[in-house]
Amino acid sequence: MRTYFIKTSLILIILFHYFCGKTQEISDSLFNVIINNSDIIILNEKTTVNYTGRKADFMFVNISKEITYQINSENGINKIKRISIPEMFDPTFIQHSSTAQKTLRLFDKIIIDSIYTSVNSTIKPEIINNYTLLKKNNLCIKDDFKYGNIVGYYIDIKDITVGSVVKIKYSLNFPFDENWKQLLSTRIFFNSKFPKIKYELNWLFPKKLEVDTFFYKFKPEIDTLNNFIALKWKLNNLAGCIEEPGSYPYIDLPWFTFSPKPNVFLNYYYNTNEVDYAPLWYFLSYRRVKFFLNAKLDAELGLKTSNQLAFNSLAEKFIESKEKDSTGFYSLCNFQNWIVNEIKYNNDNDFYKELVKESMDKSGQDLKNNELKDHNRFDVYAHMISSLGLDYYASYPVDKRYGEISNHYFTTIYDCDMLMVALLKNNTFTFLYPLSDNSRYYFEELPFYFENIKTQVIPASYYGGYKEDIKKQYMSINTPSSKLTDNKRRTNSVVNVKIDENVFEFTTKVDLMGQYSTLTRNVYKHLPSDSSINSLYLEKAYNINKNVKINKEVITQSSIQYPYISVVNLEYSTNNCISKKDSVITINLNSWFKHIYYPTYTNNYRFTSYYSDFMGTDAYVYLIKFDKPIQLILSGAESESHNEFGDYVYKTEQVDEYQIKITSYLSIKAAKVNASNISLVNNIYQSVSNDKLLTLKIK
Structure with a gap:
């Protein structure tokens, strides 16, 4: 306990005395700066979450909320005029999955007990219940692999003006058994995107209900109320910093997790004759990998079904000679790269809508017919890895921008993509990201948010065997990482300019390496991209203005192994880039440079650390080659900046009377x-x- 509070105090001091509590608050002067620059201020927020019952079939979750907003700008009106009921517990969550599997995280079978709103302003003193309740059906895939609807509720608040004080109060409940998968690992942040002057959270559950909790940075006051335990937080002056660009809120901001364990999760352990709760991640994973063991057995038993024979036939196509591939590495590489380059992905909409039926x-x-279907794509990988003579595991990552997998935070197992881990013959591991419309990655290729993270790894054998005890622990394996020198983009372009015709003709080569190749x-x-x-x-390099005409766009993959070098060759033209005044011409170059940056500089204060996507x-x-002699007058925003975070150089030089060379270079050196x-x-x-402007004088 002592270590916990010592660590917390040190962190609080470092972060500008930021976090609230009895002794730690933002200073009034700093908080006044924050609220004076905020589109919306939360004057007061009180949320109460109450779990009732102990048996899953009879448990309910009740949420009541009272919140008061002050609207300070037109932007604030747009941000508050539609509110979901209830709001998400964890606003930082990002779902990575195929489009078919992607859905809003909404609670099912909600019953709204009451809603009240009021708008108080100088124009209209008080408007009571001036809102519209909206119901929207949201498609989601149920456990039976069929589409179903979850109803989402929203309120549209009317007659808001700058200066309005908007009060919202609602109460609702929903059954646990219809929503258990997303309630087993609930994470709650105290901060939001708006600053809060007063904040109160009460979290209640029955004394006899077993729960797991984890408190990060702040522990609650704990009370006993009749047959309930109440966790209570009362905080003041919370900054609206959860969406600061480049932040990892789970590292810098306070939060807690709550995992209820109704009796249905009790398990009998044969080896020890004890009855204990099985780990909750075990049940979420079982839903995803329950067919994996069949794939392993089919290959080991040498079954001759038409399906298994098809996998075996494909495996022979990818298996390299033992002299070249003693570990199975290159066989896996051949398989995954064939998947990426040759396979047509089927989103399975007709299957999920029950328009087609598959009896077997x-x-x-x-797959042999070059098609991968969404509903069984992970099973296909299990079958193929087994047919290649290798063992495999399900691996659950968490996007490092919003969390880290652990015993108390494992919510991504429910509805996010998993990776496949293959055990090579030299007892080393390698990762494959199964193909979908949103994930088309080569062998061992991962986007930056899955690099250098801990993943939860679960063997298929965890779910097999007569009277086999449920495992209480999982394996952890870290994903690979990349270095500054691995991630490069270089764009070289020759531009022929016909001044009188106001025409620019570009011949451009874009070299992509590492994460720049993975992401772009x-x-x-013209494939789906990561949203x-x-x-x-x-x-794209040619996105200069709306007048661009593309004459050539060819991309070649120079390397399908790390660092996945891609080369893009482009030819395009455009016009109306020049503005003239007498003998002086100006060219706006701002859209010619596609450097990646974040608007961290828009505020004079910062409460969370900044994390680069990658180095x-x-x-x-x-x-630039002109068809007439020119003279450089003003090169525009020439600049040069160097510090521990990065280097930036922008330079313009006249090569001769017809040519000008422009260089822009950005290096990110700090993670x-x-x-x-x-x-x-x-x-x-x-x-x-x-x-960036280029100002020239025509001779």
């Missing part, structure tokens, strides 16, 4: 920058974001 598993035949190459292939990353990654370099070189040093990040990103 035909995944092997489907599919944009040039969870900075949208600047999705900008790497990004360089642009434009050689993390503490909040107190955020000026390092601001200096680099402010320079990157500055407008």
Whole structure:
């Protein structure tokens, strides 16, 4: 206990005396700066969550909330006019899955007991219950692999103006047994995207209900009320910093997790004759991998079913000679890269809608016909890895931007993609990310948010064997990481300019390596892209203006192993880039450079550390050739910044009377920058974001 509070105190001091409590608050002067620059302030928020019952079939979750907003700007009106009921417990969560499997995290079978709103402003003194309740059906895939609907509730609040004080109060409940999968690992943050002057949270559950809790940075007051235990937090002056660009809120901000354990999770252990609760992650994982053991047995027993024969036939295609591939590494590499390059992914909408029925598993035949279906794509990987003579495991990652897998936080097992871990013949592990419309990665390739993280690894054997005891522990394996020199993008372009015609013709080569290849190459292939990353990654080199005409767009994969080098060759043209005044012409170059940056510099304060997506370099070189002699007058936003976080250089030089060369170079050298040093990040990103103009004089 002593160690806990000593560590907490040190962290609080470092973070500007930020976190609230009886002795730690933001100073009034700092908090006034925050609220004066905020579109919305939460004047008061009180949330009560009450679990009733002990048996899963009869448990209910009751949520009541009272919240008061002050609207300070037009932007604030847009942010508050529609509110989901209830709001998400964890606003940082990002679901990584195929589009078919992706759904809003909503509670099912909600019963709304009451809703009350009021708007108080100088124009209309008080408007009571001035809202519209909306019901929206949200498609989701149920446990029977069929589409179903979860009803989401929203309220639209009317007649809000700048200066309005909006009060919302509601009470609702829903059954535990209809929502248990997303309630086994609930995480609650105290901060939100809006600053809070007063905040209160009460979390109640029956004394006889077994629960697991974990408190990060702040422990609650604990009371006993009749037959209930109440966890209570009362906090003041909470900054609205949960969405600070480049932050990892789970590292810097306080939160807690709650995992209820109704009696249905009790398990009899044959070896010890004890009755104890099985780990909750075990049940979530079972839903995902219960068919994996069949794949292993089918291969080991040498079954001759048409499905298994199809897998065996494909495996022979990928298996390398023992002299070349003693571990199975290259066989796996051949398989995954064939999947990425040749296979058509089927989103299975007709299957989920029950428009087609499959009486037996035909995944092997489907794969042999170059098709991978969404509903059994993980099973296909299990079958293929087994047919290649290797063992495999389910591996559950958590996007490092919002969490880390652990015994108390394992919510991603419920509805996020899993990785496949193969055990090679030299007893080393390797990762495969199964194909979907949103994940088209080569062998051992992972996006940055799954790099260098701990994953929960569960063998298929955990779910097999007569009277086999449920395992209480899982294995942990770290994913690979990358270095600064592994991640590069270099864009070289020759631009021929016809001044009088106002026409620009580009011949451009984009070299992509490491994470730049992983995140951006599919944009040039016109394939679905990752919606969870900075949208600047999705900008193509030729996205200069709306007049661009693309004449050539060819991408070649120079390497399908790390660091996955891709080369993009482009030819495109555009017009109307020049503005003229007398003999002086100006060219706006701002959209020519696609450096990735975050607007950290928009505030004068920072409460969380900044984490880079990855370390790497990004360089642009434009050689502009004019058809008339020109003279460089003003190069625009020439700048050079160097510090511990990164380097940025923007330079313009006249090569001869017809040619100008422009170079822009960005290097990110630090994975993390503490909040107190955020000026390092601001200096680099402010320079990157500055407008870039090229001003010339025609001779």
